[in-house]
Amino acid sequence: MKIVGILFILLFCFESKSNINFNAKSTTLENGLRLIVVENPRAPVVAQMMWYNFGSNIEQRGKSGLAHFMEHLMFKGTKKFPNSYYSDYLSKIGGSENAFTSYDYTAYYQIFPSQHLEKIIELEADRMNNLTLTKKNVEIEKKVILEERFQRIESDPSAQLDESMRTVLFPNDYYGRPIIGWKHEIENLSYDDVIDFYKENYNPNNAILILSGDIKFKNAKKLVNKYYKSIKSSQKIKLNKLNNPDLKTSTNVELSNENVKQQIWKRIYRTKSYNDSMTQSIALDLGMKILAGGTSSLLYEEFVNKKRFFNGGRFFQGLTKGNGYIYFYAIPNKKVEQSEISDLLDKFIVQAIDEGISEEKLILEKKKYYFDSIYGMDGILKPAEIIGEALTIGLSLDDIENWNDKLDKINLEMVKKELKEFSKNRNFVTGNLKN
Amino acid sequence: MRFIFLFFLLIFKNLDAFEYKNLKTNSGIEFWFVEDKSIPIVSVSFSFRGGSSIDIKDKNGISNLMTSLLDEGTRNLTSKQFKNEMKMNGMKLSFSTQKDKIDGVFQIISAQAKDGFDLFYEALNHPSFNEVDINRVKRQVISSIKIDESDLSTLASNKFNQHFFKDHVFSNNIKGSEESIKNITRTDLVNFHKRSFVKNNLVIGVAGNINVNKIKKYIELVFGELKDNQQNYSIKQFKALSVGQKMFEMKTPQSSVLFGHPGLERNNENFFALRIANYILGGGGFQSRLYKNIREKKGLVYSIYSYLLSYENDGVIVGGFQTRNKSVFQTIENVKNEWKKLNKRGITKSELDNAKAYFNGSFTRNFTSTLSIARLLQVVQYYELGADYFIKREKIINSLNLEKVNGIISEYFSNEKLFFMIVGEPEKK
Numbered sequence: 001m002k003i004v005g006i007l008f009i010l011l012f013c014f015e016s017k018s019n020i021n022f023n024a025k026s027t028t029l030e031n032g033l034r035l036i037v038v039e040n041p042r043a044p045v046v047a048q049m050m051w052y053n054f055g056s057n058i059e060q061r062g063k064s065g066l067a068h069f070m071e072h073l074m075f076k077g078t079k080k081f082p083n084s085y086y087s088d089y090l091s092k093i094g095g096s097e098n099a100f101t102s103y104d105y106t107a108y109y110q111i112f113p114s115q116h117l118e119k120i121i122e123l124e125a126d127r128m129n130n131l132t133l134t135k136k137n138v139e140i141e142k143k144v145i146l147e148e149r150f151q152r153i154e155s156d157p158s159a160q161l162d163e164s165m166r167t168v169l170f171p172n173d174y175y176g177r178p179i180i181g182w183k184h185e186i187e188n189l190s191y192d193d194v195i196d197f198y199k200e201n202y203n204p205n206n207a208i209l210i211l212s213g214d215i216k217f218k219n220a221k222k223l224v225n226k227y228y229k230s231i232k233s234s235q236k237i238k239l240n241k242l243n244n245p246d247l248k249t250s251t252n253v254e255l256s257n258e259n260v261k262q263q264i265w266k267r268i269y270r271t272k273s274y275n276d277s278m279t280q281s282i283a284l285d286l287g288m289k290i291l292a293g294g295t296s297s298l299l300y301e302e303f304v305n306k307k308r309f310f311n312g313g314r315f316f317q318g319l320t321k322g323n324g325y326i327y328f329y330a331i332p333n334k335k336v337e338q339s340e341i342s343d344l345l346d347k348f349i350v351q352a353i354d355e356g357i358s359e360e361k362l363i364l365e366k367k368k369y370y371f372d373s374i375y376g377m378d379g380i381l382k383p384a385e386i387i388g389e390a391l392t393i394g395l396s397l398d399d400i401e402n403w404n405d406k407l408d409k410i411n412l413e414m415v416k417k418e419l420k421e422f423s424k425n426r427n428f429v430t431g432n433l434k435n
Numbered sequence: 436m437r438f439i440f441l442f443f444l445l446i447f448k449n450l451d452a453f454e455y456k457n458l459k460t461n462s463g464i465e466f467w468f469v470e471d472k473s474i475p476i477v478s479v480s481f482s483f484r485g486g487s488s489i490d491i492k493d494k495n496g497i498s499n500l501m502t503s504l505l506d507e508g509t510r511n512l513t514s515k516q517f518k519n520e521m522k523m524n525g526m527k528l529s530f531s532t533q534k535d536k537i538d539g540v541f542q543i544i545s546a547q548a549k550d551g552f553d554l555f556y557e558a559l560n561h562p563s564f565n566e567v568d569i570n571r572v573k574r575q576v577i578s579s580i581k582i583d584e585s586d587l588s589t590l591a592s593n594k595f596n597q598h599f600f601k602d603h604v605f606s607n608n609i610k611g612s613e614e615s616i617k618n619i620t621r622t623d624l625v626n627f628h629k630r631s632f633v634k635n636n637l638v639i640g641v642a643g644n645i646n647v648n649k650i651k652k653y654i655e656l657v658f659g660e661l662k663d664n665q666q667n668y669s670i671k672q673f674k675a676l677s678v679g680q681k682m683f684e685m686k687t688p689q690s691s692v693l694f695g696h697p698g699l700e701r702n703n704e705n706f707f708a709l710r711i712a713n714y715i716l717g718g719g720g721f722q723s724r725l726y727k728n729i730r731e732k733k734g735l736v737y738s739i740y741s742y743l744l745s746y747e748n749d750g751v752i753v754g755g756f757q758t759r760n761k762s763v764f765q766t767i768e769n770v771k772n773e774w775k776k777l778n779k780r781g782i783t784k785s786e787l788d789n790a791k792a793y794f795n796g797s798f799t800r801n802f803t804s805t806l807s808i809a810r811l812l813q814v815v816q817y818y819e820l821g822a823d824y825f826i827k828r829e830k831i832i833n834s835l836n837l838e839k840v841n842g843i844i845s846e847y848f849s850n851e852k853l854f855f856m857i858v859g860e861p862e863k864k
Contacts, residue, residue, distance in 0.1 A: 043802035087721045094796020143734030151757045155689045262581035296518040311578040371525025379804040
């Protein structure tokens with residue numbers, strides 16, 4: 001039961017954009033439930049992931065943290081399988097489980113020996129519709145969530161800085177609100193809020209069930225139909241799509257805390273989403289990888305190796321349904337003014353696009369994409385994660401399976417064009433974490 | 436750029452079907468291997484005894500610094516060239532220094548095996564240890580030590596090790612300190628590299644799409660040049676673990692608390708009984724008593740856990756939680772009570788049955804990727820659990836009855852032996 005912040009999404013944005021031939025099979029039940037199966041009989045183990053295509057993005061103003069709160073409460077039992085029956089059952093068969101919430105999705109997963117498939121499908125179906133919650137459940141879990149917020153944010157200056165930067169960058173939509181919720185709003189969430197949220201959103205129309213591992217599509221279809229077909233569908237989530245205004249001022253955010261022993265410079269840019277143009281987004285991602293993707297990037301070569309100005313630094317790109325974002329950080333070698341770093345990097349990006357981005361480097365990054373896609377198939381949870389995230393942010397199964405075709409078509413000019421546009425992007429916020 | 440995958444599926448339907456080969460290279464290096472053609476990847480998991488436990492006095496962190504330099508270039512390739520070659524071949528190589536060993540993972544796309552193993556050979560046997568790279572990685576390690584010091588839970592964990600293990604070598608920080616890092620010279624690194632990577636301290640597990648002859652040849656290539664070394668890198672027993680409580684003040688709204696207790700070495704005959712007891716106490720995720728009683732019933736913490744750290748000659752139980760400063764001592768009391776309750780009343784029949792079922796059922800998860808298979812093969816050798824472990828394991832678990840486990844619990848668990856490290860600003864009781 002956890003929150004997925006930037007890190008999680010970023011971790012697998014590297015994997016999710018590549019040529020992956022999962023041979024995934026898909027069908028949709030009459031009530032709207034989407035079923036996807038990735039057959040992989042290597043070991044007698046199945047990974048089940050239930051993805052709901054909403055996260056903190058559907059919370060009303062004043063109710064931040066509600067989607068994540070709901071995620072915690074999904075473990076509290078139903079009429080037929082009360083209290084911790086589901087978790088108890090899973091552990092008795094040697095299974096494991098968890099769940100996570102992000103801006104655009106909420107997901108639950110279990111990994112377990114395949115002979116128990118039917119029961120696990122039944123248990124997951126059951127809690128979509130039959131959760132029983134007491135007021136006491138809600139009150140105690142609220143305490144747990146406040147401790148979670150204190151652990152993740154209030155006790156971590158770096159996380160506080162991130163939270164603050166996002167509120168500045170996304171003043172008008174949910175990407176600016178913390179997934180876990182503001183402290184004062186979590187405190188005010190009520191039993192009724194939770195029940196309403198559950199009834200309104202947890203239904204087959206908003207759900208994608210992914211089964212990966214030792215399972216056949218035919219059998220999966222039969223079992224899923226058996227346990228889900230009686231669940232009535234209600235409305236699909238309605239997303240009130242909001243856009244953010246262009247930022248007209250320079251926005252520098254600074255957090256000074258006596259516990260901070262190492263200065264960290266950060267920047268987040270608002271960018272296009274993969275839904276706007278996948279090809280352009282992939283081109284930008286490739287360019288950014290050449291520019292600042294890791295220890296063989298231009299940025300690393302210039303500022304870590306040559307100038308010894310930083311000890312580390314790189315970028316990450318978030319996969320989101322609405323606005324995309326690009327996240328940058330750098331670890332200065334010596335204490336330095338925030339503005340000095342910003343100026344250096346701004347100049348560097350412009351210069352690097354003209355002089356540093358080469359055909360040779362592009363080929364290397366494309367190769368890496370491709371090899372990563374093969375590694376993405378070694379295991380049973382990873383395919384379900386990649387497919388689930390891509391679908392819930394609005395991509396299609398074909399988009400994932402044919403990723404490599406798009407990748408192949410991207411040339412140096414396209415990459416440069418995206419980077420040039422990026423270098424003119426003024427919708428960013430800069431952060432400084434210091435002592 | 437598209438492969439067509441031929442699915443010669445290797446299927447592990449049950450433990451009896453799990454067969455590995457015990458192979459030997461020309462020069463006598465033994466390793467365990469599973470040929471798995473379901474995916475065009477080869478994964479190698481390897482381990483050298485030693486790690487930070489053999490760090491040099493006043494040069495703590497040398498093992499970690501040395502392993503951090505192994506992808507920074509070879510006798511033929513600069514750091515940049517080496518990293519590009521890795522990318523070009525879809526190769527992954529990582530080393531991690533731990534308290535008792537250096538763990539390594541090498542992965543390669545099968546079609547690139549030749550180039551990949553060549554690079555692996557160069558990295559392990561002929562790292563450049565170029566002065567420029569050494570200085571850069573030193574700066575990076577120092578930055579990372581400072582980030583650790585800024586982070587509540589990492590700081591707490593380092594403070595815990597320092598005080599709990601007291602005079603034992605495990606009390607040292609794996610990364611060392613700013614001062615100790617600065618003391619390390621290139622010559623130190625070259626010598627330490629020779630001392631760490633020796634044949635008699637090495638264990639290897641391999642899984643993936645490659646045939647027996649080829650993998651024997653490649654393993655010989657990579658590890659064949661290493662020397663033997665008669666020095667014993669076994670970890671000394673923990674003669675005097677701390678008990679009681681220690682405080683480190685830090686201005687923060689939550690405190691991070693880590694706790695420790697004596698445990699058992701991995702190949703002790705009572706290890707599985709202790710593992711089951713710990714599963715019930717704090718190891719079993721949503722199932723554990725600590726989780727149910729302190730999180731679910733009282734809402735005092737978001738996360739609370741305990742786990743076994745079992746080494747070659749000894750072991751400990753370590754646990755932890757974070758809670759608001761006002762509830763630190765209340766939560767510590769709760770942990771002590773769970774310990775007391777366990778010691779006095781033991782576990783119930785149904786708890787035991789559930790735990791046994793968990794350990795029997797969860798094992799097949801190790802077979803879901805080439806890396807997890809390779810790692811399993813390596814770990815079983817590292818702890819000398821026996822060539823028949825995969826068959827024996829279920830018997831060991833099933834032989835545990837309530838009387839036996841509770842006997843071991845009352846012998847080993849005592850709240851008097853608990854040690855708590857508190858980092859934060861806890862409010863007095």
